[in-house]
Amino acid sequence: MLRLIVLLVLFVIKSVSAQDFQGVAIYSSDRKMDIQLDSTRVNSEMQNQIQEMMRKQFxxxxxLRFNTNESVYKEEQTLNPTPSAPGVRIMVAGSQSSDILYKNSKEKNYAAKREMFGKAFLVKDALTSYDWKLEDETKKIGNYTCYKATATRTVQTQRSVSINSEENTSEPKTEEVTIVAWYTPEIPVSSGPSTYWGLPGLIMEVSDGNARILCNKIVLNPKKKIAISAPEKGKVVTEDKFEEIMEKKIKEMQDRVPRGGENSFQIRVRG
Structure with missing residues (x-):
């Protein structure tokens, strides 16, 4: 309890004295893959290729560009192409990924620009309220002392694998996932990577199920002022509506694309 009070006081003091506080944080993401294909239909070499493709997807x-109350999270373009295998297509369904994600911790809302099959959407909704539990454990990430926080969320997972014309779709499963976040009060902003926020300091690392995001570099108060603004282009929808449209479009695409051939695969991952 004493540590919580100290952290909150430290956060408030730094926030009051940092009205023009700005920074840039660079994050990298990764994810463990657990897709197992039928060994009687997919040889070990193809299995390895597919696993590598899926790993590279994540x-x-x-x-993350941030100030005291706002942040913009954006994926950086890479020159390294994702490996591919003939006849294999991987679809990752979920709302976590955005071209541009704007969060406002003061107003507790967000705006996310997302592209889906060539059409732009602007998803506007309230930020997820994580019920964080502040832990006593600490560790260093770079030069910053970080504190551990945990929360749980309920997710629905599903795997769909099509080989040639045969499809094997697992039943949707609802499970509780523990989120582990590491934040530093030394950077007094209640933000973090992706949709994560709500802690008394910048979130430097987060593990959420099989996914992990880690901060590799931070630049505080750069000489050039950072412009932070919400995206404005795209069809405005809520998160639930976007999920509904996405599910419908993916099903339409699956129905339109012919399946067949010696190495024809479609792998869809959700959750």
């Missing part, structure tokens, strides 16, 4: 770099 190995990305992001930039």
């Amino acid at each position: 190995q990305k770099e992001y930039t």
Whole structure:
């Protein structure tokens, strides 16, 4: 309890004295993959290729530009192409990924620009309220002392694998996932990578199920003032409406694309 009070006081003091506080944080993401294909239909070499493709889908770099109350999270373009295999297509369903994600911790809302099959959407909704539990454990990330926080969320997972014309879709499963975040009060902003926020300091690392995001570099108060603004272009929808449209479009695409051939695969991951 005493540590919580000290952290909150430290955060408030730094926030009051940092009205023009700005910074840039660079994050990298990764994810453990657990897709197992039928060994009687997919040889070990193809299995390895597919696993590598899926792993690369989640190995990305992001930039978070932030001030005291606002932030913009954006995926950086890479020159390294994702490996591919003939006849294999991987679809990752979920609302976590955005071209541009603007968060406002003071107003507790966000605006996310997302592209889906060539059409731009602007998702506007309230930020997720994480019920964070502040822990006593600490560790260093770079030069910053970080504190541990945990929360839980309920997710629905599903795997769909099509080989040639045969489809094997797992039943949707609802499970509780523990989120582990590491934040530093030394950077007095209640923000972090992706949709994570709500802690008394910048979130430097987060593990959420099989996914992990880690901060690799921070620049505080750069000489050139950072412009932070919400995206404005795209069809405005809520998060639930976007999910509904996405599910419908993916099903339409699956129905339109013919399946067949010796190495024809479609793998869809949700959750």
